[in-house]
Amino acid sequence: MKKLIVAVITLFIGTTAFSQEIDLGVKAGVNFSKISDVDNLSNKTGFQAGVFAGIKFTDKVGLQADVLYSQQGAEFDFGKFDVNYVNIPIVLKYYLVQGLNVQAGPQFGFVLDDDIYDDSFGVHSVEGNAEKSDVSAVVGAGYDFPFGIRVDARYNFGFTDVLKDEKSKNNVFSLALGYSFL
Numbered sequence: 001m002k003k004l005i006v007a008v009i010t011l012f013i014g015t016t017a018f019s020q021e022i023d024l025g026v027k028a029g030v031n032f033s034k035i036s037d038v039d040n041l042s043n044k045t046g047f048q049a050g051v052f053a054g055i056k057f058t059d060k061v062g063l064q065a066d067v068l069y070s071q072q073g074a075e076f077d078f079g080k081f082d083v084n085y086v087n088i089p090i091v092l093k094y095y096l097v098q099g100l101n102v103q104a105g106p107q108f109g110f111v112l113d114d115d116i117y118d119d120s121f122g123v124h125s126v127e128g129n130a131e132k133s134d135v136s137a138v139v140g141a142g143y144d145f146p147f148g149i150r151v152d153a154r155y156n157f158g159f160t161d162v163l164k165d166e167k168s169k170n171n172v173f174s175l176a177l178g179y180s181f182l
Contacts, residue, residue, distance in 0.1 A: 022182055023054035023064070027150065029176030033072040035081070035162050036169045044080060046071025048174055052150075054093070062093040062101070070109070072172055079117045083130050083162065083170075085109040089138045089154070099144035107156055109134035109170075134170055135159045150178035 028049040035041055048071070054064035066089050073081045091105035114130035136159055142152030154176075158169030 021056040021062075023052065023056075023144075023150075023180045024182050025148070025150065025178050025180035026051055027066065027068075027176045027178030029174055031070060031072060031172050031174045033074065033170065033172040035074040036158070036171050037167050041074035041076050041081070044071075044073045044075045044082075046073070046082075048087075048176065052178060056093075056095075060095050062095070063090070064093055064103075065090045069112075070172075070174075072170060073114075081114070081116050083114045084112040085134065086112060087134075089156075091138055091140070091154075093142070099146065101142050101144065103138065103140045103142060103152065103154065105138050107134075107136045107138045109136070130162055131160060131164060133160070134162065136170060136172075144180075148180045150176075150180060152176050152178070 028047065031046045031048050032043050033046060034043050048068045050066055050068035052064055052066040054062055056062035066087070068087045068089070070085045070087045071082065072085060073083045087107055087109040089105060089107035091103040093101040093103050095101045111130050111132050111134070136156040138154050138156050140152055140154030142150060144150050154174050156170060156172040158171060160169070162168045162170055
């Protein structure tokens, strides 16, 4: 009897594991970023690129994690503030119909470099004094085409301060196009 129970459980777990869809791929896109709560800063346009891995548990629910190089920051009257991150968003995807999905989850970012470029007295840069990590929430929508193409639009709401000694948060809208190899 015990062997029969173990065999049924093993068969159930194996069937469930093979029925899940796995995605692995690459993606790239554009960022429109802003740093909130700091006067005289405007949007900065940058790009993002990286890889993603996802798993679809059922027809309606999946999970996707990305590792992305992301150019963020802001612009001001006589220059710009560049902050380059490695971002790791982990989003739960809920499929509404076929490939159309809504996404939500946390994102963890790690600063690669940060510079302030000031053009008022000639071009020069100084270190931007950014915090070394960033935590934000991600919400968005996407469409997974049946032939491997993925499109998504996301908005990131920053929870942690971008600059040391300043109340400032990242706010980033991104559009990305991806391709799944599996």
